[in-house]
Amino acid sequence: MSKSSESAGYADSRRQALALRQLRKAFASGRIETGELALKTASLDTCRLAHMPAAVLHPACDEEVSATLRLANKYRVPVTTRGAGSATTGATTPILGGWVLDLSSWDSIEIDAVSGYAHVGAGALNAKIDEAAAKKGWFYPPDPSSKGYSTIGGNIACNAGGLRAAKYGVTRDYVVALEGFLPTGEPVKWGLPLKKYVSGFNLRDLWIGSEGMLGVVTKATLKLIPRPSVRATWLAAYKSEAAALRTVKRILKARLVPSILEFIDRQTLECFLRKHERAGTLGTLPFRVKPGDLAPAMLLMEIDGDAAQVRRQLKGARELLGTGAQWVRQARDDAQAEALWRIRRTCSQAMFQMGDTKLNEDIVVPLDAQLPLLKYTLEVKKKTGLATPTFGHAADGNFHVHVMFDWDDPEQRARAKTSIELIMRKVVELGGSITGEHGIGLAKSPFLHLQHTEAEIAAMRRIKDALDPAWILNPGKMFEPFDMWQVPRVRDWRFPWDH
Incomplete structure (x- = not known):
């Protein structure tokens, strides 16, 4: 029977402290932070659902990543991998505490101008990769709106798309190879920087879009195209x-x-x-x-x-x-x-004139269903009295439907919850997807069952069991419906991309 975070038997504070003391001995060059500011910074992403971790880890080498995961398995410490924290669904919120593994400093970028590859660290910023490629006449097309801040590791975790996806595709279309670690700490390479590679199962693509639940990406080889x-x-x-x-x-x-x-x-x-x-x-x-x-x-x-x-x-x-x-x-x-x-x-920022809280849903519908979807958002607006401003990538049917409301008003909050549930059900009814590029995380976990059958979800859970038997990596997400309406949003925190 598949585990869940409730049955995984995570370490209590005493055992976490013991594990952290052992980890400090294994960190020769990396940093371990337990100060209030460091913990708060790592406690939330753009979704603004916060939970404080016990420690923030900044490994300096592969050996320190491996040691982190091995000790986390031994003591059953939850681990949440993090880059910039620009996720919009709570996917990088350490909802069960434990350790945050911060790879934002792993930002190396090396362009192979002959082969047309970019060899990058998980913390390399999307925009910086394209800038480096441009100097050699190459082009890295995926461009999420957060490209100036989001890391390639995060892009891989949610298979980010962006404005140019209709012509050029999404992150998965450009990932040639990945390096990293299984949740149990063993190093792995999925693929090589080669034009052709079919050796063994394609676990590279299994990691892409898995929201950091099946492994830790430390390096990637990306395909570039002529600019x-x-x-x-x-x-x-x-x-x-x-x-x-x-x-x-x-x-x-x-x-x-x-x-x-x-x-x-x-x-x-x-x-x-x-x-x-x-x-x-x-x-x-x-x-x-x-x-x-x-x-x-x-x-x-x-x-x-x-x-x-x-x-x-x-x-x-x-x-x-x-x-x-x-x-x-x-x-x-x-x-x-x-x-x-x-x-x-x-x-996006202009919408806050309609409310102090914004729910951004990155749904996708078939092209013939675009107008029915837009008409339905107006019906929802009329029914609930809440604004539903919408924009998005029309050429691939990926719309960002927003629901605007005031969080401190319980009645508006209830209507916002109704709005999201109605929109998600309509999206699935129209043959669409509840997420196109943001992932499930915490915010969309109540709707996974709308998109997938029990058999499909059970198969996903068995994969999680196989690769992460202790369920330590990014637990509490996706499979376990999270009631975000009972958790106050953090509103006194500004991210670099808030403007």
Whole structure:
């Protein structure tokens, strides 16, 4: 019978202290922190559900990672691996305490310009990997919105996608090989930096997207591709979400493959405009809007490639975007393109005008179900009285549906819980996924049974049993429904990406 965190028999505080004393002897170069600030920093991620660990470990070498896991198994100490902490589902919250294994300093990046590989440490930042690749004429496409802060280890843990996924794919499509440790402390390599490799079971892909529950990634080899030399960027406005999403279908049906095609609904843009109106900065926007104007729905589209490829697509792209649009703006240079993209990047924080708490659901639906989903979010808004601003990656059906409310209002909190449950059930009914790139973690654990049958979940648990027999690695997540509504959010903490 499969274990759970409740039956795993984790160490009490006395045994954890004994294990930590032994671990200090094994740490020759690494650091072990038990101070209040270090523990609080490691207690939460962007989901802001916090639980204090007993210690934060900063290993300096493979031997120290191995020692950590071996002692954790011996004494049954929970271990949660952490990078930047930019996860949005509580996936890096050490909900059962124990030790946090912080690999954010493992940030080495080495570009093999001949083979087109990046050899990176788990703590290397996504954006830094692409910057290093660009210096050699190469390109690392996955670009989650947190790319300036999120580590590749975290990207691998949740199989991150990002804005360019429709054309270029997600993290899994670029991971060639992984190095790391089983939860029991043995070192492993899944794959090699080779173009072809089929030796044994493909456990590399099993680790990708496993949310740090099946092993600890310390190094990765990533595939790079030739860097596109030219890009063209447009912003288009529509009277309704339906008009915008009909345009998305026309673009895809015409076999135009944009590198990015982002959708922004009217609720989201209303927040964005309200924020600028209050700041007196409406005049700085790359489009004209008067106070009191109704907010349109919008599409942001970018195509890239070499000069000839982009030139061939320019006219068709402009015509497709313009059909049914109120207006279309094309960026003339990189500075104007950045001004257009700033709209998408700042929408998320603008939503806090609708409530002090935001639930960000990264659901995915088939392309034909995009409009039914958007209509349903408006039904939920009407039913619960809570705002449901939505934006996302329209070309692959990955939408970020938000529910905004005030946490200290119990009645609003109850309505928010109802909103999320309704949306998750509708997503599955439409043939979609409850998560596309954020993972299950704590926040989505109550909905796993909506997506998977008992047999499917049982098979996953058996894999966990086989690789992590003591259930020490990132326990309390995914399989055990977590009632996030009973745990106060931490609101007096700012992350580097809060702006």
